[in-house]
Amino acid sequence: MRSSSSSVSVSGLLLLLLVVLSASSSSEAAISCSDVVKDLRPCVSYLSSGSGKPPPACCSGAKALASAASTTADRKTACNCIKSSAKSLTIKSQLAQALPSNCGISLPFTISADTDCSKIS
Known part of the structure; x- marks a missing residue:
C-alpha cells in the first residue's frame, strides 16, 4: 500500500477527472459536495x-457524477470536494487509475496527482 497522501491524491483526482467529461462552461456551480459524496460513496470500499x-x-455513481458536473464551475467544485473528502481515505492508486476504463468511461487526459482544481475548464 502506498503512503496515504499519495494514494489519496491520486484517487481524489481520478474521481474528479471523471467529471471533466463535459466541455461546457459556466461561472456558478450547481453541484454540491453532498452530491459528489453521494455519487462516489459506492466506490470507496472498492478503491x-x-x-x-x-x-x-x-460505476453508476461515477457516470452520474460525470453527467451532473456539466459546467466548469461544477467540475471545479467536484474537484475541491473530492480532494477534501479524500484526505480521510487510503485508496489503492492502481484501482483509482483503472476506474474510468473499468467503468466504460473514456477520459481525454492522463490521471495525475498534479492536477490543480483551479485550472479545470
Whole structure:
C-alpha cells in the first residue's frame, strides 16, 4: 500500500477527472459536495480494498457524477470536494487509475496527482 497522501491524491483526482467529461462552461456551480459524496460513496470500499472490476453501483455513481458536473464551475467544485473528502481515505492508486476504463468511461487526459482544481475548464 502506498503512503496515504499519495494514494489519496491520486484517487481524489481520478474521481474528479471523471467529471471533466463535459466541455461546457459556466461561472456558478450547481453541484454540491453532498452530491459528489453521494455519487462516489459506492466506490470507496472498492478503491480502498477491492480488486478486479468495480461494483455496478460504483460505476453508476461515477457516470452520474460525470453527467451532473456539466459546467466548469461544477467540475471545479467536484474537484475541491473530492480532494477534501479524500484526505480521510487510503485508496489503492492502481484501482483509482483503472476506474474510468473499468467503468466504460473514456477520459481525454492522463490521471495525475498534479492536477490543480483551479485550472479545470
